[in-house]
Amino acid sequence: MTEEKENILYGKYPKLFAQKDLDARYSAMCWGCQHGDGWFKILDEMCGKLQHLCNKFNHSIEFTTVKEKFGKLRIYYTNEPIERTIDDYSVIHDTVKDQISEDNKKRRLIEYDIFSDVVRCAEIESGCTCEECGNMGEARNDCGWAHQTLCDKCYEQKKDGGEKNG
Numbered sequence: 664m665t666e667e668k669e670n671i672l673y674g675k676y677p678k679l680f681a682q683k684d685l686d687a688r689y690s691a692m693c694w695g696c697q698h699g700d701g702w703f704k705i706l707d708e709m710c711g712k713l714q715h716l717c718n719k720f721n722h723s724i725e726f727t728t729v730k731e732k733f734g735k736l737r738i739y740y741t742n743e744p745i746e747r748t749i750d751d752y753s754v755i756h757d758t759v760k761d762q763i764s765e766d767n768k769k770r771r772l773i774e775y776d777i778f779s780d781v782v783r784c785a786e787i788e789s790g791c792t793c794e795e796c797g798n799m800g801e802a803r804n805d806c807g808w809a810h811q812t813l814c815d816k817c818y819e820q821k822k823d824g825g826e827k828n829g
């Protein structure tokens with residue numbers, strides 16, 4: 664996306680984009696959101712839901728990669744590892760470790776599923792949304808990219824001026 668659009672999301676969701684300044688060895692977020700501006704709205708809405716859930720669950724997730732792949736959004740993120748959560752907890756509550764850990768683990772797994780569903784919905788929506796302008800689009804495979812989701816108008820422009828876009 665353009666820097667202008669990225670900065671809007673960084674400002675609204677600083678926790679989700681906390682890895683944007685990390686070295687490339689640790690996170691792909693140093694390259695920003697690697698897709699067209701047409702998916703800005705999808706991303707913005709998804710981030711809003713994720714941030715709301717993070718607050719509700721007292722949980723944090725951070726994106727490690729946001730990019731286009733096979734004509735759709737592809738998003739990777741980190742959760743708190745389950746094992747670490749249990750270990751940390753067990754230090755304090757060693758005597759009730761097993762029961763608490765199981766409850767904690769179950770709750771975490773449900774939360775992970777919910778995060779995963781929200782991200783998957785955004786990825787699916789991107790598959791029918793023009794990556795350039797955000798209108799309804801469909802998968803194209805003959806305009807320079809292996810796969811790209813575009814509306815009719817952007818598709819015609821890409822086909823006509825494909826060489827210019829490199």
Ligand SMILES: [Zn+2]
Nearest residue numbers: 793796814817
């Ligand atoms: Zn378009």
